[in-house]
Amino acid sequence: MPRPVTDDLVKLLPGRVSMVEADLLAYSHDQGPVTVSALPLAVVWPESVEDVQTVLKWASRGNVPVVGRGAGSGVSGGAHATSGCIVLSLERMNAILAIRPEDEVAVVEPGVINADLNSAAAAHGLMFAPDPASYRWSTIGGNVATNAGGLRCAKYGVTRDSVLALDVVLADGTLIHTGHSTFKGVAGYDLTALIIGSEGTLGIVVGITVRLRYLPEKVNTIAAFFPDVRSAAAGVLAVARARVQPAILELLDGMTMQALDIAHGSRLASRGGALLLLQTDGFGADEEALVIRHVLSEVGGTLSDVGAGEAADLIELRRHSRGDAVDHEFRVGEDVAVPKSSLVDYIEALEGIAERLEVQLKVVAHAGDGNLHPTFWVSRADGPAALERLGVALDESVRIALEFGGTITGEHGVGQYKLRWLPWEQADEVLELQRRIKDVFDPRGILNPGKAIVPAVQQ
Incomplete structure (x- = not known):
């Protein structure tokens, strides 16, 4: 793109646009693997809904791709820059516009940090239930873009279950409002649910009305250690058979515990080969915990008496279980x-893959809803053949x-990284329908191109 066109954007939003190389590099990617490297033409920091509309109108006129971004905490490449794009960072739109305790509702801008919303809601005895591991720095807008989950998913669901309404700027700069401020509402198609999880491919979310939940009066944390990960997975099913719904039900295997011990000085691996970490909440937390302790003991779990201090430590360790990148390893993790x-059967299959292909494996899971994060890795010293086995x-x-x-x-x-797998899961007819939906919202295809949905094959 000729530089004068980008300069025109600077004139439209003075003080909110950068073409400094350090900024372009810093905002060119999120935490996901980079499959196609690109620098944006510019980074733009809108400060109002009107700013976002101005940017989208400008981009639509010039057919300039726009990649929306929150805190860049995503791990699938959903916020990676693409060729010729601008990155639209919403981090400055970070106001909590309203908290209505009697309605159990909050209205926020997309750049509000998850933890900040929870701190504000806690003053009213409320909470925003979705709590991804990145809750201290991920934004509510980013949570919406990926339909983020977290530890409390087992009981409270994912982001979609806590969003009532959205304000969205479409590709041509049009501002729309979807949804409602009530817990029920079935008028028309559910555009709010459609936009949640669309990864910025249908519009730029500029306002979010969320449902808040009551902060529990009581919380009870249980740590159950098992000889191996398969017996721990069997413990998950035993809890389900007991018809108890914990708020948190997490599984960590032995390799994960060893890695946490090395990184944080804990001693988890000395207590067993796998860990189930559970939390009950509400007025029945103690009674539910008694049932869980009984059924886990029956299937071979060694129960730990967890005080408030150790409970907080264990939950925090779980949030760090994905691990940090290290220079001497090639590592890939999934979701x-x-x-x-x-x-149980899937974990056994993962172990079989790792053994047959001679790669290392660790498994951590939101076991309460069947969401696993297996990580495979090899040493860089093992060379290209090991990297091929990893793939x-x-x-x-x-x-x-x-x-x-x-x-x-x-x-x-899905982001950029998982596009190759999407046709494995979804039929051609479904993929085509999604492309047609995107065409309605974004006829020029400027919103986060090459992400979330498989593009049509060029004839």
């Missing part, structure tokens, strides 16, 4: 989900998840 009844292991893990009736992504989104 598949399978029916809970298939947890095969990842592909096989996804294929087998689908064979079990699962999905390629439970909460991270």
Whole structure:
């Protein structure tokens, strides 16, 4: 694009546009693997709905791709820059516009940090239920874009279950409002649910009305250690058979616990080969915890008496279980989900893949809803052959998840990285329908191109 056209954007939004190389590099990617490297033409920081409308009108006139971005905490490449794009960072639109305690509703701008909304809601005895591991820095807009989940999904669901209405700027700059401020509402098509999880491909979310939940009066945390991950997975099914619904039900395997011990000085691995971490909440938390402790003991779990301090530590360790990148390893992790009844068999299949292909494996899971995050890795010293085995292991893990009736992504989104797997899960007719929906919202195809949906094959 000729530089004067980009300069025109600077004139439209003075002080809110950068073409400095350091900014372009910093905003060119999120936390996901980079498959196609590109720098944006510019980074734009709108401060109002009107600013976003101005940018989209400008981009539509010039046919300039626009990549929306929150905090860049995504792990599927949904906010990676694409060729010739601008990155629209919504981080400055970070106001909590209203909290209405009697209605159990809040209205926020997209750049509000998840943890900040929860802090504000807590003053009224309320909480925003979705709590991804990145809750301290991920934005509500980003949570909406990927339909983010988190530890409390087992009881409270994902972001879609806590969003009532959206304000959205379409590709041509038109502002629309979808949804309602009531818990019920079935007028017309549910455009709010459609936009949630669309990863910025249908519009730019500029306002979010969320449902808040009551902060629980009581919380009870349970740590159950098992000899191995398969027996821990069997424990998940035992809890389900007891008809108790924990707020949190997380599974960590032995390799995950070892990694956490090394990184944080904990001693989890000395207590067993796998860990189930559960939390009950509400007025019945103690009674539910008693039932859970009984059924887990019956299936071979060693129960730990967890005080408030250790409970907080264990939950925090779980949030760090994905691990940090290290220079001496090639590492790939995923976000598949399978029916809970298939947890044991799927984990056994993962272990078989790792053994056959000679790659390392660790598994952590939101076991309460069947969402697993298996991570495979090899040493960089093992060379290209090991890297090839790593790719095969990842592909096989996804294929087998689908064979079990699962999905390629439970909460991270498709982004750029998982596009190659989407046709494995969805039929051609479904993919084509999604492309037609995008054409209605974004006829020029400028909104986050190359993400979330498979583009049509060029004839």
